Amino acid sequence: MKTIMRFLQRTALLALLLALGTWLFYIGREHQIFLDNKSIERDGKNFRALEQVNVSVKSKSHGDAWGEPIELLARDRDVVVTVGPKFSLKAEILDSMGGDVERVIEITLEPGFQKDLMLSLPLLNAARGDFILPSPGGVPVPEEPAPAAEQAGNP
Amino acid sequence: MNKTGKSFWALLADNAVPIVFIVISAIAIPLSGFSASYLVQELLVRIGRNSFLILSLLIPIMAGMGLNFGMVLGAMAGQIGLIMVSDWAIVGIPGMVLAMMVGTPIAAVLGVFCGSVLNRAKGQEMVTGYILGFFINGVYQLVVLYLMGWVIPVTNPVLLLSRGYGIRNAVSLIGIRGVLDNLIPVSFPFMGGVVRIPLATLLVIAAFCFFIVWFRRTKLGQDMRAIGQSQPVSDSAGIAVNKTRIIAIVISTVLACYGQIIYLQNMGTLNTYNSHDQAGMFSIAALLIGGASVSRASIANVFVGVILFHLMFIVAPMAGKNLIGQAQIGEYFRVFVSYGIIAIALVLHAWKRNRDREAARRSLRGPAGSPAKEAA
Known part of the structure; x- marks a missing residue:
């Protein structure tokens, strides 16, 4: 009986730790959000790149306040980093002269456990539900050779 | 008076390492020229x-x-x-x-x-x-x-x-x-x-x-x-x-x-x-x-040690540069003194341990001319 109780206690503790780890993973995950302002085809229709759009993001990485707006012209792509399970995005679509704001779109997204997201701004402007595109992968990094044995910490 | 003198020397011997570091730091801090806030x-x-x-x-x-x-x-x-x-x-x-x-x-x-x-x-x-x-x-x-x-x-x-x-x-x-x-x-x-x-x-x-x-x-x-x-x-x-x-x-x-x-x-x-x-x-x-030994260490030793050891890290290069014109001399001095003192601390500990063991062994034998010895 004592052994069973001990086993149950240990299993419960392990489950609690796993749950805590999963929760930390969920709330602490950093996401790369790629903002894509390129023309795109969907269902045989062409959605043209926006002339100019300013995108701001609100997440834990910005202290839960709107960050500096990112200016994207047609065919631009940029990346913004967010932290936490959800973030808000505000897209201010400017007229062709780049002066007045024609439309403001505000959405809240939940990347959850996903690492990266790519958002198509022309599809978002067209109010289509499939504006989340497959992630293009990480930012390229410089190559580095393998460390030699003496560099690898040998005394 | 004699007892006081003995306890003073015992205190000095027990805390020789931190005292040496305090003296070195007291010399090096003004030489480094760093501000108190820094x-x-x-x-x-x-x-x-x-x-x-x-x-x-x-x-x-x-x-x-x-x-x-x-x-x-x-x-x-x-x-x-x-x-x-x-x-x-x-x-x-x-x-x-x-x-x-x-x-x-x-x-x-x-x-x-x-x-x-x-x-x-x-x-x-x-x-x-x-x-x-x-x-x-x-x-x-x-x-x-x-x-x-x-x-x-x-x-x-x-x-x-x-x-x-x-x-x-x-x-x-x-x-x-x-x-x-x-x-x-x-x-x-x-x-x-x-x-x-x-x-x-x-x-x-x-x-x-x-x-x-x-x-x-x-x-x-x-x-x-x-x-x-x-x-x-x-x-x-x-x-x-x-x-x-x-x-x-x-x-x-x-x-x-x-x-x-x-x-x-x-x-x-x-x-x-x-x-x-x-x-x-x-x-x-x-x-x-910080004054700890292999067999005895306290929380106070930790903080005294961190302060003294890292104070040397901070001031020694600049003190060396200001004194001799080369920061490397100060850094060399810090490494030499720091690790030399560690070696001395370990040797002192081994010596003290052997001395204590010897004293304990002697105390078990009893004083010379004891009844047990005379009976033998």
Whole structure:
């Protein structure tokens, strides 16, 4: 009986730790959000790149306040980093002269456990539900050779 | 008067190492030309960065296992936790806590292994732990250089070497850099400057100090102290000596894992293959400089040691530069004096131990001309 109780206690503790780890993973995950302002085809229709759009993001990485707006012209792509399970995005679509704001779109997204997201701004402007595109992968990094044995910490 | 003189010399002899460092620092501080606010700021940062690692050494000393050179095993476990967290892109306090959670089981397993080995090398724990550190370093390199990205899933190209497996020499910890230090931002004006206090880190360290004080009073803590006094007597009293010694090393290794994570969150960069190398040596050096010995160490020794050891780190290069024109001379002097004093501290301890043993042996024989001797 004592052994069973001990086993149950240990299993419960392990489950609690796993749950805590999963929760930390969920709330602490950093996401790369790629903002894509390129023309795109969907269902045989062409959605043209926006002339100019300013995108701001609100997440834990910005202290839960709107960050500096990112200016994207047609065919631009940029990346913004967010932290936490959800973030808000505000897209201010400017007229062709780049002066007045024609439309403001505000959405809240939940990347959850996903690492990266790519958002198509022309599809978002067209109010289509499939504006989340497959992630293009990480930012390229410089190559580095393998460390030699003496560099690898040998005394 | 004579008694007072004797106690003065005994006090001087017992605290010779910190006194030498205080004298050297008193000479070097004015020579360095640093402002008081700069020195206080640097010291606060270094106390926050290093104290946890040094505090992790106290429990094995309590159990009579000497200075735990095997703490680098825990440091390696912490680094593995940080690498995994960096790969998963977990940032902030959650990232730091998750790194600790990943590192804990690794540190515990390494601690059990280390404790078991040290139980087979009783009386030679320090040198065994030191060499064990090199051995596990080889295993760590195998894991990090060859298995990560190949067997262990690591996919972040920022971490991986261009060949597709193995971790790069330097890993940026920008996501967790200073998260604990800056969690509770406090600063105050001090002698013409502004000093920032890493309050959250200091609170964690204070909690650890309370834990040690509490732990000493527990049954396990009392067992460890008894083992530290005499293993044969503890064994006769029914204390599971080997098991308790393993527990002491496991606690120390796990705490060293946390200490290394706290250290690296302050630094902001993980030097994958070298960061852990000096963790043990620097912590042990600081503790000895604080007036601890192989068999006796207190929380006060930790803080005195951190302050004196790191004060030398801060002022010695600039003092050397201002005195001789070369910063390297000061740095050389610091290394020479610091490690020379560590060697002297260890030699003094061995000498004192032998002297005490000899005195104990003599006391057992009894005075010359005792009835037992006359009867013989």
